[in-house]
Amino acid sequence: MxxxxxxxxxxxxxxxxxxxxxxxxxxxxxxxxxxxxxxxxxxxxxxxxxxxxxxxxxxxxxxxxxxxxxxxGFLRGDFGYSYVSEKPALQEILPRIPITARLAGLALLFSASIGIPLGVISAVKQGTRLDYALRVVSLSGLSLPSFWLGLLVLTASVAMFGQMPLFNPNPQSFGEAVATYCIPAMVVGFRSSALTMRITRSSMLEVLRQDYIRTARAKGASDAAVNYQHALKNAILPVITVIGIEAAFLIGGLIVTETVFNIPGVARFLVEAIRWRDYPIVQNLVMLIAVVVVSANFIVDMLYAVFDPRIRYTD
Structure with a gap:
């Protein structure tokens, strides 16, 4: 190991x-x-x-x-100075990282908490009306661009409440933070939850046909125990892979969403820095995103051994 x-x-x-x-x-x-x-x-x-x-x-x-x-300088923690603002690059980047991290984390939580249970239900109820309805919802989530869905949400907010939801980068309480981040997080997480649901359904359908599932049912195990303790536990590896990829994607893939909702995050700042050829900002931001992506893939590999005891990383 x-x-x-x-x-x-x-x-x-x-x-x-x-x-x-x-x-x-x-x-x-x-x-x-x-x-x-x-x-x-x-x-x-x-x-x-x-x-x-x-x-x-x-x-x-x-x-x-x-x-x-x-x-x-990057290895020493010295990110240089921004060419545009003439401020230390680290001073420009650090305040934006928590904003994007909160948004990505909440979107990932929404994706997993919605996508996995609905994927299990869709697999268990294969061929029923509920299964067809959930498959339509998942296809809709994969088909709708997040920026277009965000514009629809903003338009609906104006039509219903007379104003757009305002983003507060410094919420003073947990409730205010949830209210601030939940709408853009759900817009971003809708696509991720649809992908998670389809992967969960496909993996569950493959596992539910195995002999040990029939054996568990024959021994009198409840449907919940069969579906979640036996089937989902063995079908979770592809889902973990997708969640890890989505986690890495969300850190640098929120450019359009942050622009639509006027969120001063890392992704939007990166686009502005590219336009101005602000080399220190662009280089350091892309490197930080690369570190997150590589680390996410490493964590996913380690989680394989946690969820599946058959996997062992030998020396």
Missing amino acids: FAYLVRRLFLMLVTLFGISVVIFFLLRIVPGNIVDILFAAAGYVDPADKANLEKELGIDQPLVVQYWHWIS
Whole structure:
């Protein structure tokens, strides 16, 4: 087990190193840089001032030197300074992380708490009207873009209450926090819950046909015990995989939702930084998202052994 963990951690570091190289050099390949954008906005270009600004920002140095300065600073916790606001990049990023994390966490909770039970019910009631109704709901969730659903929610709120739901980034109580985050979280989590429900249903249908399920029923086990203690326990691995992927996706995939609901989160801030070619912000945000994705995949692999005792990671 220890040797497996060491190998996995080494592969994680290699993956993150490759991602950092791709992020850095692809960002420099994109035409234009922050200096060109600033001077284009001013409408006047002084070659001497432009050279001085490039030297001050450090983008006149060779790309290898720029990469070394960035990645060594990132490992030390020094994220540099934002080119636009001239504030420390960490100071710009940190206040936005909890907002996106709360939104993603609540959306994931909604997805799992709704998708798994409905997937079990749909599998158990296969071929009934309830099953067909739940399958229609799941297909609707997979078909409706989250941003369009968010616009529908905002329109309905205006029509019913005369105003749009306002987002408060600093709620003072738990109830206020739930009221603030629940609507955008449900909009985002609707698609995830639909995917979770379909995966749960498919996995449950496969398990319910196994011999040990018939044996459990023959021994007099209740329907709840058969469905949840026997079937769901053995069908949960694909569901865990989907939830892990969705958790990683939600951290960086909330761009449109944060824009629609005017949420000052990480994803929306990343788009603004890309538009302004704010290299320190873009590089560090994408690296943080990459760390979350790689960590989520590692946690999912570890959960396999927890939920299925047949899985063992040997040295």
